[in-house]
Amino acid sequence: MLDQGAERDRDLSLLRAYEPVVRYTKGELFFPTAVGPYVEQCSLWAAADEGDPALIVPAGQLSLERLCQESAGRRGERLFLRFVEEPLGHAEYVRWLIARERLSHTGRFTTAGLFGRLIDAGLRGSLLLRGKVPAGVEAAAETTYRERLESDRFTYYGRVVRDGGYVCLQYWFFYAMNDWRSTFGGINDHEADWEMITVYVAERGDGGPRPAWVAFSSHDYRGDDLRRRWDDAELRREGDHVVAFAGAGSHSGAFIPGDYVVVVDPPRAEPLFRFLRRMQRLLAPWRHYTGRPLGLGLPFVDYARGDGAGIGPGQDAEWSPVVIDDDTPWVQAYRGLWGLDTRDRFGGERAPAGPRYERSGAVRTSWQNPLGWAGLLKIPPTDDDVSELLADRIAALDREIAQLDANIAVERVDLRGLRAQARSLGRYEPARALTKQRQAEVLEREAALNQTIAQRTRLAEERRAHVASLSEGLTPELPQAHVIRPHRPYPEEGARNRFLKVWAGLSTPLLLSAVVVALVSSPFGVIIDVGVLTLLFIGVEAIAQRRFLSFLASTLLLVAVVATGAGLVWLFLNYWRIALAVVIGVAALALLVANLRVARRG
Numbered sequence: 001m002l003d004q005g006a007e008r009d010r011d012l013s014l015l016r017a018y019e020p021v022v023r024y025t026k027g028e029l030f031f032p033t034a035v036g037p038y039v040e041q042c043s044l045w046a047a048a049d050e051g052d053p054a055l056i057v058p059a060g061q062l063s064l065e066r067l068c069q070e071s072a073g074r075r076g077e078r079l080f081l082r083f084v085e086e087p088l089g090h091a092e093y094v095r096w097l098i099a100r101e102r103l104s105h106t107g108r109f110t111t112a113g114l115f116g117r118l119i120d121a122g123l124r125g126s127l128l129l130r131g132k133v134p135a136g137v138e139a140a141a142e143t144t145y146r147e148r149l150e151s152d153r154f155t156y157y158g159r160v161v162r163d164g165g166y167v168c169l170q171y172w173f174f175y176a177m178n179d180w181r182s183t184f185g186g187i188n189d190h191e192a193d194w195e196m197i198t199v200y201v202a203e204r205g206d207g208g209p210r211p212a213w214v215a216f217s218s219h220d221y222r223g224d225d226l227r228r229r230w231d232d233a234e235l236r237r238e239g240d241h242v243v244a245f246a247g248a249g250s251h252s253g254a255f256i257p258g259d260y261v262v263v264v265d266p267p268r269a270e271p272l273f274r275f276l277r278r279m280q281r282l283l284a285p286w287r288h289y290t291g292r293p294l295g296l297g298l299p300f301v302d303y304a305r306g307d308g309a310g311i312g313p314g315q316d317a318e319w320s321p322v323v324i325d326d327d328t329p330w331v332q333a334y335r336g337l338w339g340l341d342t343r344d345r346f347g348g349e350r351a352p353a354g355p356r357y358e359r360s361g362a363v364r365t366s367w368q369n370p371l372g373w374a375g376l377l378k379i380p381p382t383d384d385d386v387s388e389l390l391a392d393r394i395a396a397l398d399r400e401i402a403q404l405d406a407n408i409a410v411e412r413v414d415l416r417g418l419r420a421q422a423r424s425l426g427r428y429e430p431a432r433a434l435t436k437q438r439q440a441e442v443l444e445r446e447a448a449l450n451q452t453i454a455q456r457t458r459l460a461e462e463r464r465a466h467v468a469s470l471s472e473g474l475t476p477e478l479p480q481a482h483v484i485r486p487h488r489p490y491p492e493e494g495a496r497n498r499f500l501k502v503w504a505g506l507s508t509p510l511l512l513s514a515v516v517v518a519l520v521s522s523p524f525g526v527i528i529d530v531g532v533l534t535l536l537f538i539g540v541e542a543i544a545q546r547r548f549l550s551f552l553a554s555t556l557l558l559v560a561v562v563a564t565g566a567g568l569v570w571l572f573l574n575y576w577r578i579a580l581a582v583v584i585g586v587a588a589l590a591l592l593v594a595n596l597r598v599a600r601r602g
Helices: 004-018 035-041 064-073 090-099 114-126 137-149 180-184 267-283 329-333 383-425 429-472 498-519 523-544 548-574 576-601
Strands: 021-023 043-046 054-057 079-082 155-163 166-178 190-202 210-216 227-229 241-246 258-264 296-304 320-323
Touching: 004 155, 004 166, 004 190, 004 320, 035 064, 035 137, 035 166, 054 064, 064 329, 079 190, 090 137, 137 166, 137 180, 180 296, 190 241, 383 429, 548 576
Parallel strands: 021 241, 155 320
Antiparallel strands: 043 054, 043 079, 155 166, 166 190, 190 210, 210 227, 258 296
């Protein structure tokens, strides 16, 4: 039995053997850092339901030890840290903007359609009504980070969990800030950021451990979509070290370098998106369709290019690992937020809680259930485990089939006895009621016996399939057979011409202005304005997206369909008697032909 020190050394050795390489995008301002120095720069606050939060510990007087002490004494309060006390002034902020390295990118509005850009306008407008990180906080946070935290070695917090035949190696990365919105045009900003990579190592009895899966914490993905198999060609590796591409400002993990467009894909709306896609293919079959997700694309881009700094084995900088577990004081004790609590009701601008907890104080799924978080509860570590499970199932089927055979034999004898009784009773008039009762019972028991025999057949077929799989060998699964929504960067060949950039920037304000014009028009004018403006905006959008011919063909098809429908309605309203007579006559003729065919066969 290993003592605590030896077990920690063993865990650290495993973590170092498979620690990941993280590559960042050029222009990234924040990199993984240690939590101790960060906490020492923060103040500690208690949130209030109404009014201003209360200051508990001023900046400069806090440490990890005191954070744990205050947390223990304030269990019922909602605590949060504050990294930036005051944003930079206007002049300092301007100097900071001029000095910092900028990301080279194309217009983000070109990555989504008109409807997606309208939603973007609504989301940006909502920041005026909900809590958000104040302007200039990212500049002050970057200045403090660069001057006081960046000199520390790049840190990850490693945790080892053994569960279900896997060794789950979790690598937790802490960032002083997520500046995706303010610096890179993304959805949100928030002080502090926790991200995680997990390597799942299969424990084997006949040899050493073998890496089987890897999962990245990532925006808009969950379950099976979070992970990739170790032999997946899309998974970049340098030896036993997987390569993750961190989103600029967001730090979200990606398997392939590139620019990722945010896609809204709520489960309840999936049937609607499928219907719209089906109608789109029906009305415009000549268009080129990609394998992009069904959801609604928004003009927010996660730049995970990997063309900036790299951290990890063989990179610009090495990791400084720290082993944590449930007994690590600051991990266990502090349930509050690691940055400013903006009270954002949508949650996007609020700081996150620590690696163990959600903002609500509940234990994170990724912490309490690493296998379930990545959809691995159902996946055995090796194919040998699959074979053992199939052998167990075959043995269980043998027992169940044998029991069914015995039941079938008994039921068959009983059923024949009931049929004999009904036949005997049928000879006597006084026993008519009892005869009907026995006949009904025969029918009921016969139906039940047929169901039992059908069940026995299904089980026998299942057994035959499992035996064949064990004898012939299991068919290998494709590396991405489990993936529902693949992570795919936005294609470089997408329509990003100069006209599209200009139109993408102007279309939303022009559309809102058109709505104002329509509202002040007469009722009849509103109908005309809406129709004309809709056609105009869709046409210009099609030109900008280089799909004008597709738009023109779809418009002509729509006009033809509407005209045909209107013509049929007009004909029916004016000649409904003739139309009804034709329909009935055709039905009578079809029935006559069918009856003649039946008579000829007879």
